Amino acid sequence: MERNLTCIVCPMGCSLKVALDGGEVKSVSGNTCPRGEVYARTECTNPMRTVTSTVRCSDGTVVAVKTDKPIPKEKVFDCMKAINNANPDLPIKIGCVIIDEIYGAKVIATQNAE
Numbered sequence: 001m002e003r004n005l006t007c008i009v010c011p012m013g014c015s016l017k018v019a020l021d022g023g024e025v026k027s028v029s030g031n032t033c034p035r036g037e038v039y040a041r042t043e044c045t046n047p048m049r050t051v052t053s054t055v056r057c058s059d060g061t062v063v064a065v066k067t068d069k070p071i072p073k074e075k076v077f078d079c080m081k082a083i084n085n086a087n088p089d090l091p092i093k094i095g096c097v098i099i100d101e102i103y104g105a106k107v108i109a110t111q112n113a114e
């Protein structure tokens with residue numbers, strides 16, 4: 001079986017072809033650099049995503065946040081729910097930890113708010 005992917009690691013967006021045999025990656029082609037092969041292998045076996053969102057602070061201010069590393073794609077919805085339930089107090093600085101641990105990542109602020 002063959003799977004076609006677009007590499008999302010950088011803006012070049014290379015078109016990747018992945019040869020699969022029963023869920024096992026046999027080969028990757030179309031990548032311009034090694035990161036594309038790593039992306040294709042991960043995407044076909046354990047897809048991961050960095051979550052970007054916003055959190056509503058205790059005074060109603062909305063602050064942009066993201067996970068500091070990718071989490072399993074199937075956990076993105078749970079992560080969004082946890083972000084929606086967080087209610088941090090101001091002030092918040094870029095890099096402040098909003099959620100300490102969620103699926104191996106932290107949720108951090110990506111903007112300042114006072």
Ligand code: SF4
Pocket residue numbers: 007008009010011012013014030031032033034035036037
């Ligand atoms: S394969 Fe390499 S050059 Fe192509 S989109 Fe992915 S990271 Fe960018």
